[in-house]
Amino acid sequence: MLLTITKRYMQFLPAISGGRAHSYSDSVLPVEPRPAPRRRTDRGFSLVELLIVVMVAAIISAIAIPQVLAALKAYRLHGNASAISAQLNVARFRATSQYSPYRMNVIAGTTPPTFSMERLCGTDTDCQPPAGPCLQSYAPYLQADIESGAQYLSSGISFTTTNPGGAVLPPSLGGTGAGSTVFYFNTRGLPVDCSGTTLANGGAVIYLKNSSNLTDAVVVSVGGRIGVYSWSPQGNSWVAR
Numbered sequence: 013m014l015l016t017i018t019k020r021y022m023q024f025l026p027a028i029s030g031g032r033a034h035s036y037s038d039s040v041l042p043v044e045p046r047p048a049p050r051r052r053t054d055r056g057f058s059l060v061e062l063l064i065v066v067m068v069a070a071i072i073s074a075i076a077i078p079q080v081l082a083a084l085k086a087y088r089l090h091g092n093a094s095a096i097s098a099q100l101n102v103a104r105f106r107a108t109s110q111y112s113p114y115r116m117n118v119i120a121g122t123t124p125p126t127f128s129m130e131r132l133c134g135t136d137t138d139c140q141p142p143a144g145p146c147l148q149s150y151a152p153y154l155q156a157d158i159e160s161g162a163q164y165l166s167s168g169i170s171f172t173t174t175n176p177g178g179a180v181l182p183p184s185l186g187g188t189g190a191g192s193t194v195f196y197f198n199t200r201g202l203p204v205d206c207s208g209t210t211l212a213n214g215g216a217v218i219y220l221k222n223s224s225n226l227t228d229a230v231v232v233s234v235g236g237r238i239g240v241y242s243w244s245p246q247g248n249s250w251v252a253r
Contacts, residue, residue: 093228107197118193120171131157184233186214
């Protein structure tokens, strides 16, 4: 009788357990999944690979750094030339608006070199310092009337009157185009000499040079136009900026 009941139970057991008879090992001792093998890409860089990267970075730096430094020097040079051009334009317009002669002074002997805009007396004759306040037009006041204060050039940049192009003058200059360290403007905004006479040499120019021997020219033409040019040794010419 007991054997018959046991056989019947065993027949119904698969249906009760979801269609599959569970063994003792299935319910008591589950099988743990095996860990996946480590891939090759999971490893770090080797010493040889790191050395190669460092060498490539060093080569790129050795090529790029001098070019970056040269570009920064050229940027400072062009920026200073633009600042001088702007100051000359301000002096020119101040001369017309204030109906008084103005000049821009270039001080090349200081470190760093400086430039400044100065209002002049406005009563005439020669280029000597006045014996009293405002006795001559293009002479300074007894106490110099400097407007906007002194402006400084960037480190490594200097003024010069030497033309790197030799006989090749910057555009807008005629005649000799003599270099100058003082620029005078009359009450009409035209460049003149220290006696108020219109420039006879075709204009005035100041050159700026950096430590890489790059040169810019700031030109004041006879008509009062102010331009900035860079000297190109490759083309043996001046290039407008």
